[in-house]
Amino acid sequence: xxxxxxxxxxxxxxxxxxxxxxxxxxxxxxxxxxxxxxxxxxxxxxxxxxxxxxxxxxxxxxxxxxxxxxxxxxxxxxxxxxxxxxxxxxxxxxxxxxxxxxxxxxxxxxxxxxxxxxxxxxxxxxxxxxxxxxxxxxxxxxxxxxxxxxxxxxxxxxxxxxxxx
Numbered sequence: 282x283x284x285x286x287x288x289x290x291x292x293x294x295x296x297x298x299x300x301x302x303x304x305x306x307x308x309x310x311x312x313x314x315x316x317x318x319x320x321x322x323x324x325x326x327x328x329x330x331x332x333x334x335x336x337x338x339x340x341x342x343x344x345x346x347x348x349x350x351x352x353x354x355x356x357x358x359x360x361x362x363x364x365x366x367x368x369x370x371x372x373x374x375x376x377x378x379x380x381x382x383x384x385x386x387x388x389x390x391x392x393x394x395x396x397x398x399x400x401x402x403x404x405x406x407x408x409x410x411x412x413x414x415x416x417x418x419x420x421x422x423x424x425x426x427x428x429x430x431x432x433x434x435x436x437x438x439x440x441x442x443x444x445x446x
Contacts, residue, residue, distance in 0.1 A: 295361040299444060303328055303350040306357045309443050310348075321439060332436055341369060342425030346436045359444070363433060365425055373418050373425075380414030387411055 299306055310330050313319055320338070324331040328350045334343040342365050349360040364370060391404035 295363075297359040297361070297444070299357045299359065301357055302355075303352050303357045306350055306359070306444065313443055320435065332440070334432055338432070340428065342366070342429045344429045344433050344436060346440065348440065361440070363436060365429065369425075373422050377415055377418040377422075380411045380418060383411035384408055384415065 301309075307325060307328065307330065310323065310325055314323055314325065320335060322333040322335055324333075330348040330350075332346040332348070334345075344363055344365055345367070346361065346363045349362075351358050351360070387404050387407035391401040391408055394401040394404055
């Protein structure tokens with residue numbers, strides 16, 4: 282896979298246009314709300330539908346999908362945002378940020394100690410450990426994206442099936 286096709290695979294926010302009104306589109310989801318064969322937990326709030334993976338198929342990086350419905354020129358525009366559980370993603374980003382900030386400060390400390398003729402062993406060790414923390418955080422994010430791929434496709438297919446009925 283080349284770099285361009287990798288970037289095409291990243292869809293942070295998709296947009297779909299439908300001729301139904303937002304109310305009619307949301308009614309399609311409401312019709313599936315209490316369906317026992319529905320594979321997802323569904324919450325409907327005004328013009329927002331939140332889809333989550335049911336507990337029996339849930340893993341640490343299961344995705345969530347938010348669909349927002351807006352009326353534009355007598356058409357419904359559906360804004361889709363899909364991503365990992367916000368608390369898991371926030372935790373991973375916290376460790377990436379913590380490692381990055383620690384890396385910068387430890388690197389500054391190491392250069393200062395070298396300039397002053399002191400031994401920079403502790404600062405360089407912290408630099409290496411913090412760089413490792415950042416690398417591990419991003420590796421975990423990548424593994425999570427790969428692990429969640431099938432569930433993302435299930436969510437997208439489920440939504441397409443509902444919206445195309």
